[in-house]
Structure formats: structure tokens, C-alpha cells
Amino acid sequence: MIANELKKRALELLADGTVKRVLGWQKGEFEHDWSPALFETAEEMKGFVYGKYAGANLSKYCLKLNKEEGKTLVMLKPCDTYSFNQLLHEHRLNRENFYIIGVGCKGMEDQNGLLMKCTCCKGKVFELSDEVIDDEESRQPMPEVDRFEQVAKLEQMTHQERFEFWRNELSRCIRCNACRNVCPACTCVKCVFDNPGSGIASKANVTDFEENMFHIIRAYHVAGRCTDCGECSRVCPQNIPLHLLNRKFIKDMNELYGEYQAGEGAEERTPMTSYTLEDVEPGIVHERGNE
Amino acid sequence: MSVNEKTWKPKIVAFCCNWCSYAGADLAGSGRLAYPAEIKIIRVPCSCRVNPMFILRAFERGADGVIICGCHPGDCHYTSGNYYARRRMTMLFSMLDFLGIERGRTRVEWVSAAEGQKFANTMNEFAKTITELGENRKLGDLRCK
Numbered sequence: 187m188i189a190n191e192l193k194k195r196a197l198e199l200l201a202d203g204t205v206k207r208v209l210g211w212q213k214g215e216f217e218h219d220w221s222p223a224l225f226e227t228a229e230e231m232k233g234f235v236y237g238k239y240a241g242a243n244l245s246k247y248c249l250k251l252n253k254e255e256g257k258t259l260v261m262l263k264p265c266d267t268y269s270f271n272q273l274l275h276e277h278r279l280n281r282e283n284f285y286i287i288g289v290g291c292k293g294m295e296d297q298n299g300l301l302m303k304c305t306c307c308k309g310k311v312f313e314l315s316d317e318v319i320d321d322e323e324s325r326q327p328m329p330e331v332d333r334f335e336q337v338a339k340l341e342q343m344t345h346q347e348r349f350e351f352w353r354n355e356l357s358r359c360i361r362c363n364a365c366r367n368v369c370p371a372c373t374c375v376k377c378v379f380d381n382p383g384s385g386i387a388s389k390a391n392v393t394d395f396e397e398n399m400f401h402i403i404r405a406y407h408v409a410g411r412c413t414d415c416g417e418c419s420r421v422c423p424q425n426i427p428l429h430l431l432n433r434k435f436i437k438d439m440n441e442l443y444g445e446y447q448a449g450e451g452a453e454e455r456t457p458m459t460s461y462t463l464e465d466v467e468p469g470i471v472h473e474r475g476n477e
Numbered sequence: 478m479s480v481n482e483k484t485w486k487p488k489i490v491a492f493c494c495n496w497c498s499y500a501g502a503d504l505a506g507s508g509r510l511a512y513p514a515e516i517k518i519i520r521v522p523c524s525c526r527v528n529p530m531f532i533l534r535a536f537e538r539g540a541d542g543v544i545i546c547g548c549h550p551g552d553c554h555y556t557s558g559n560y561y562a563r564r565r566m567t568m569l570f571s572m573l574d575f576l577g578i579e580r581g582r583t584r585v586e587w588v589s590a591a592e593g594q595k596f597a598n599t600m601n602e603f604a605k606t607i608t609e610l611g612e613n614r615k616l617g618d619l620r621c622k
């Protein structure tokens with residue numbers, strides 16, 4: 187069992203002082219919902235769990251811990267390491283403040299079965315780790331799917347159909363900000379949506395314009411940095427498929443500026459922070475796809 | 478407010494970079510080249526100063542079309558601003574398209590300080606496109622109308 191091994195190893199590292207605290211998961215409100223949790227003693231570690239409901243990506247929680255004294259042990263699933271790596275690229279985290287255990291993952295679930303993000307798994311490679319705890323089963327690749335299928339389907343619709351699709355989805359938004367708060371790419375110290383001068387701070391969307399704007403801007407700000415970890419869609423209480431907005435950007439960037447996976451490999455400039463002299467003109471988007 | 482089809486005139490916002498397009502507009506003016514009065518020019522230091530939020534805001538407050546003008550690629554006063562702007566606007570326009578906003582409400586055009594004629598032509602053309610598209614209903618705040 188990976189969970190037992192993880193716990194054992196975490197307790198060891200806590201005991202010998204390598205790490206001051208452990209960032210992992212504990213049981214949450216619901217059976218299917220395990221929440222991120224911080225453990226500082228062996229006593230607290232009794233609540234530690236790992237298993238099929240440990241879908242939460244812990245990378246974002248590292249931001250705060252980065253400022254704490256001593257090392258933090260953080261457990262990252264293969265896809266989570268992309269987010270962590272991306273935060274390193276952006277100099278939001280210091281590598282030496284963390285001890286990373288890569289944990290094997292067989293696909294995470296919630297009450298509805300396999301998580302959306304696991305249906306289009308990035309693969310079982312750890313972008314970075316100090317050690318890996320996994321087993322044979324967790325090394326097996328997930329079935330390959332085309333993650334842009336739904337985006338492509340939407341692109342084939344007419345404008346009016348697309349408009350209606352998104353009105354239907356986005357009008358359900360209650361502006362709880364969960365998608366922004368959970369996003370490992372949304373790390374601004376002061377978010378535009380918290381700026382009192384913006385007219386949209388800490389308030390529910392009043393008009394469909396605000397619904398649109400919040401989602402366009404949120405997705406836009408993470409374009410090129412979004413690793414497609416799928417957390418936004420996972421946490422949305424209204425089941426809005428936010429990943430489609432992010433994936434639209436990823437698809438466009440791949441098509442127009444070359445394949446790019448945020449959080450992969452060594453630090454490099456993202457498509458949105460670089461350019462070439464031969465880039466296409468913006469008018470191109472009015473010529474592609476369906477009218 | 479009911480909209481009279483015949484007298485309705487679009488509201489158009491043009492973000493013009495200080496160094497080329499704004500001067501181009503000046504030249505169009507001093508050359509007495511006519512372009513529609515519905516076009517409101519906002520001067521920005523460089524085309525890359527245009528935050529996507531500016532464009533959305535313009536639509537919110539009642540604009541029917543938004544055009545961004547900057548120096549020709551390679552001529553940006555700050556060397557590379559318009560190259561970044563080009564990528565940003567491509568991405569933003571594509572997202573608006575994805576959300577079902579009519580095509581043609583947004584546009585980018587490179588206009589140099591010497592191209593008064595191009596400025597006037599572009600604006601006339603753009604105003605025509607927007608007039609044909611009609612009022613922007615999909616991306617506006619009704620309270621601002």
C-alpha cells in the first residue's frame with residue numbers, strides 16, 4: 187500500500203528533523219472529498235490519508251509554506267509536479283524549502299467516478315522529486331485520449347450555438363472564486379478581482395458581461411502558464427467546465443506558436459512572454475473555423 | 478431606448494499607440510481626410526499597453542467595436558511591444574470568438590505616422606463592418622447603455 191509507505195516515510199523524515207511539517211491529505215466533510223492538510227507531529231499524522239480521493243493538487247498550498255522556517259515535505263502526484271515545476275520557473279517557490287515525495291497515482295476519483303483531469307492524464311512521469319513512492323500498478327499509463335476533443339467540437343458549432351452554450355454554463359457562476367483560489371497558476375499577491383478599484387472585487391457577478399469577463403480574464407491570465415491540471419473544474423460547485431477555456435488557449439498556442447506544455451522540463455519562456463518576427467496577425471482568428 | 482435602424486451609429490473605440498498610429502491619425506486630420514466621428518481615439522504609449530481588460534471594459538461601457546493600432550512590426554518605439562501585443566490580441570480575439578461573440582468587432586491594424594491615408598481608410602472600413610454587424614448585445618452591460 188502506497189499510503190502506508192508514505193506515512194511511514196513521512197514519520198521518519200519528521201522524526202529525524204529533515205522536514206518540519208508534512209503537506210498531505212486528510213478526510214474531509216464528505217466520504218469522497220479528501221482535503222489538503224498540514225501535519226506537524228506524529229500525533230497529527232494519524233489523520234493522514236492517501237488513496238483514490240486524494241485528487242487535490244498540493245502545489246498551490248506550497249506558496250504560503252515557502253515563507254516558513256524549515257523544510258516542508260510535500261507529496262506530489264505526477265501531474266502535480268508540473269504545477270510545482272511551473273511555480274519554480276516563475277520563482278514563486280524555492281526548491282530548497284521543500285522535500286518532494288513523488289507519489290504513484292492510479293487515477294483519482296470523486297463521487298462521480300474518475301476525475302476529468304485523470305481521464306486525460308499527462309502520464310506517470312515525475313517532473314521533479316527527491317524520492318518516489320509508487321508501485322507497479324500506479325506506473326501503468328492511463329488510456330490515451332484527445333484532450334482537445336470537446337474544444338474542437340465547440341469550435342465546429344456556429345457562433346450562436348457557442349454563445350448559448352457558454353451563456354448556459356457561465357450564467358451559473360456564483361463567483362465564489364474557488365476556481366481562482368485553487369489554481370496553482372493564479373498566484374498574484376493582489377488579484378485584479380480583489381482590487382477595490384476594479385468594480386468587481388468581492389462581489390457576485392451582476393450581469394452576463396461580468397460573468398464573461400471574469401472567466402475570460404481568469405483564463406487569459408493563466409494562458410501559457412496553465413499546466414491543465416484541471417483543478418478549476420474539479421472545485422467548481424456549479425460544475426462549469428472551466429478547463430475548456432484554458433484548453434482553448436492551450437490549443438491555440440499549440441497551433442499558432444508551437445507545442446508547449448507548461449511546467450515541463452527546464453525553465454523557458456512561455457508562448458505569451460515570447461514572440462517571433464513571423465507570428466500570425468490577430469485577424470487570423472476571424473478566418474479560421476466556423477463562422 | 479429603442480434603436481432606430483436608420484440613424485443608429487456605432488460607437489467605436491480605437492486604441493492608438495502614441496508613436497505611430499496616433500501621429501497617423503493626426504496626419505489624417507491635418508490632411509483633412511474624413512473618417513467617422515463615431516471613432517473615439519484613446520492614446521496609449523504602445524500597442525502592448527492595451528490590457529485585454531481595456532477591450533472588455535470598452536465593450537461593457539457600450540462600444541460596438543474596438544480597434545487597436547500600433548506601429549508596424551519591427552518599428553515599435555520600444556522595439557518589441559507590438560510583437561507581444563500581436564500574440565496577446567490573437568489569443569484574446571480567439572477567445573471572444575470561442576465564446577460566440579461576433580467576428581469583426583475587434584481588429585488590429587498597424588499604421589505608421591506617415592500613413593494618414595491608411596488610418597482614414599482603416600477607420601472607414603472598420604466603421605462600415607461594425608455598422609453592418611449592428612449593436613453589440615452579447616458583450617455589454619445593459620446598465621451602461
Ligand code: SF4
Pocket residue numbers: 358359360361362363364365366421422423424425426428
Ligand atoms: S468555482 Fe465555479 S462558481 Fe465559483 S467562481 Fe469559479 S466558475 Fe464561478
Ligand code: SF4
Pocket residue numbers: 366371372373374376377378379403404407408
Ligand atoms: S485571476 Fe489573474 S490577477 Fe487574479 S490571481 Fe489569477 S492570474 Fe492573478
Ligand code: FES
Pocket residue numbers: 494495496497498522523524525547548552553554555556558559
Ligand atoms: S510604440 Fe507603437 S506599437 Fe510600440
